[in-house]
Amino acid sequence: MSGTLRGALMGAVFTIALGTGTAWAGTIKVGVIAPFSGPFATVGKTFKEGIEVYQAQHGKTVGGDTVEFIFKDLDQANPAQSKALAQELVVKEKVGYLAGFFFTPDALAVAPLIDEANIPCVIFNAATSAITEKSPRYVRTSFTLWQNTVPLAQYVAKQGVTKVATAVSDYGPGIDGETAFKKTFEAEGGRVVDSIRMPLKSTDFAPFMQRIKDSGAQAIYAFLPAGPTTLAFAKAFSDTGLKAQGVKFYGPGDITQEPDLPALGDAAAGIISTFNYSQVHDSDLNRAFVAKHKELFGSSDTVTFTSVGAYDGAHVIYKMIEATGGKSDGLKAVEAVKGMTWESPRGPLKIDPDSRHVTQTIYLRVTEPKDGKLQNTEIAAFPNQPDYGFKVGK
């Protein structure tokens, strides 16, 4: 093959990649980058299942074009690999949309790429507020720590609690939660008596429990990454007698996510959390969602916040495809969903035009046993909560 011919071919390929080629009806590809193997494999699984439930309910075509999701495994936070995968999806697979992303750095890594290729990126989870500031082509359908924490802090203050200790894992989201809680709670007249930052990998929480005891706090606000750490923390909280003394345990709902509840066991009972979704949310849409999930995958026990993040993310992508008539134009697609409102299994949603983050109802839940297993029962709702962390900085 001569150089010029090859050059011409490459040119054609790249033009197609940049978006003119998808004008005719055919397949519209969506690249999903998420952990599908390794310790966070369940997250990727819930993403995939959420998407499949959406496609089962709403069909696989939009205006004559078939929507195909391509999954790429990124087993742990690894931004360099995230960017390489995204590059491959855009250049080789010629995806018109990027989606997924569990960890913040992985989502941040693709910002220059989506800008250069003019491709929208729908984030299903990665929860640091600052992400959507980095590119106008990000849209997020999950939540942020601020969004969950602000209504919680207001609620705690209204309960007459005046002294709270915060205990968070010493990493980005933990610090976000601590800052959000402190700022809101002190504005409401409460006092944060101790701010404890625990090493991310600690498993022995007894010393921290002692500090909480010494601080004389009436309640704690805790945030740790879901899984074994939360389990150990919740167990230490009840074993050291803090629970028996009547100290209240508050936190964002990540710590009592549905797949972890069986492992958490009784230690989790009584934790009061705020979150955007509970599997037992009382609505017809949610019942249909969970039922469809059970029909497709045999069990609905693992349906959780990442499932609806992906489900609603798929909805946003469908609407984007509709709005652009199958052509790939990132800015136009994002423009089309700004201000969009719809009803989701988790409740009413709206894409905030400024932050491109989803404004939603945050629910106050208590973790309690029912019919032999634990669940997050919603006891109050705070509608229309925006991302309070947008442009706040760190």
Add this chain to the structure above:
Amino acid sequence: MTAVESDKMTTNTSTLPHSRPALPRIVTDAMPVVVMAVGGLAAFWLFPNDLGLLTRILAAALFVMSLDMVLGYCGIATLGHAAMFGTGAYAAGIVAVNWVSDPLALLAVGGVAGGLIALATGALILHARGLTLLMLTIAVAQIVQEVANKARDWTGGSDGLSGIDPAPVLGLFRFDLYGRTSYLFALAVLIVGFLVARRIVRSPCGLACRGVREEPLRIAALGGSPRRYLVSMYAVAGVFAGIAGALTAITSGIVGLDSVGFSWSAEAMIMLVLGGTGRLYGAVIGTVAFMAIHHILASTDPFHWMLFIGLFLMGIVLFLPGGIASLSARVLPLVKGGR
């Protein structure tokens, strides 16, 4: 294991004047470079859509090569080599975000940072040997990682350091969406890195390090200081690891905590053992093989690929204990008539 390895070493390295009379030294010396350059350019031509991955492979190869200088030539067992890589990456990233964005300057910054951290920590821990040393290297990497996590204002903590936007290479070649500039830049850095590293391991200091690996007592008896040799080679390898880190930061535009993580150190060790230690080019072969197979398996089956890669590694360890690069040493004698 050491006996087998050293055996391989004498048959393979062309440094010793009497080792391989069959081919002139200039040919054996030029071969890896020619193969790398031709192979690299061929890959550029053949896989224009995979340049993102290929660039990562090249940067990783430089990192694994630096690990070879430590593990293969000095016999220092380390599972904390990512400390140097990550320090180089963060240093280059921080400088790029705040001050300078020239890629070559950033490589230099990464190299200096990697070398300094290696020198400082090497001087502290290299009196130990074996398992103790292994533990200390892990500890160093953990400390560096925790520092990177805590220094949020500079490193972005667990969110990663983003916003690295390097200037065009030599003011001419912009880093593009398809990764063409990144790839060729990385290829050039790797080849130059290989030549320099080879020169270093063949220097008197490099030879002394091999002596220390084989028999530290004898080196001491000859009047050398084993520890000084090891520390200097450790620092030099740190420079290479730092450059590899800076290269990754430049080409990917972001640095995360994973770049100082334990699993990155461990993965580098796997790639090195896979390719074969003590040869430098074995590091390149191992990295290309591991990451290419990793990529192919992960894209055919993103859900269960880990199982297959495990089986593949077990196969290599069982049937080719000297690594892929030892294949030539095993096959060549057969071809030449069984000598």
